[in-house]
Amino acid sequence: MASGAKGARGTLYRGREGMWSWVAQRVTGVLVFFFLFAHVLDTALVRVSPHTYDQVIGTYKNPVVNLLEVGLVGAIMFHAFNGLRLIAVDFWSKGPKYQRQLLWAVVGLWAVLMLGFLEPMMQHTFHEWFGW
């Protein structure tokens, strides 16, 4: 009674918190790496000419780059806190047992700090968009 064959791609592995936090760690790590790359370049401009440096940095002062900055802060914070969790998993004897609770602690801390950061970081954008 064989019927309806559909595309032959395999299913996505249904891993749990551990797998997805690893994916997030790698994605945020790569993001941070590219930011660092760009950051070294734009900072190096100051050696070329302080004026060009000011011009380039000036172009960052708009809501789109502001959102990217918020994303960057979020990425770095997740990466750093989850990095500490991974160190605990490898070096604290009870780390593997509590890895899930550690992840929720990471996510909770991340959410609280992000909420706190949002206002001071986005003041300018909020003002421009909503006139706050």
Added chain:
Amino acid sequence: MSTATVQDKVATSASGRAGIEMMTITVRVKRFNPELDSAPRWVDYQVEADPTARILDSLHKIKWEQDGSLTFRRSCAHGVCGSDAMRINGKNRLACKALVKDLNPNKPITVEPIQGLPVLKDLVVDMEPFFQAYRDVKPFLIAHGNEPTRERVQSQTDRDRFDDTTKCILCAACTTSCPVFWTDGQYFGPAAIVNAHRFIFDSRDDAADERLEILNDREGVWRCRTTFNCTEACPRGIQITQAIAEVKRALITRRVI
């Protein structure tokens, strides 16, 4: 006796009589016949299934009643031999331990070979690379010095130290659930490390350093990214990520405790 009752129920339900409510499920199998197919394909089968029976029973039904060419491994059918690890509904499990009712049977249940080992036919993969990694960690007692005249005595505490990793049945569910192994087939993989752990932390064994050195390889224990997929997949409930972390720590401190 409760065991007898369960047996009775399965017997009645298989004949479709009395008590148990049978249901029609769709089993979606990823099939590949190297002699006919250029690529794997998904094939759907409708089977009558007892929700409290295992997905292995449904695979049997398909093979025996619908398509004899369906190929898979199984031997004990009771979670002991480690023959029938498969990716069922996206997760590695033993087909003989996965109950239909736990697999959301209202939707098609997907069954595909474990990932990262060459597929030979349908659900059968070439296990040789897996067993090679197992052999490479010398999974046998190595003891120097005089042979004792009676058994090698060990305290209960010393025996408990590695009890968890003695439970492995070499089903490969862990190694083939590991994202690192999928992209790097040279990685020793969780199962080999589990079986090294079993001897590294055995007080009767004298070759801990030798095994640690083997796992210090660039394809050894440092490849582990602690995704916990192995621990979640192990049908014996072995705390694999923890065992791997213990081997990592033993390598750093050069102390086996």
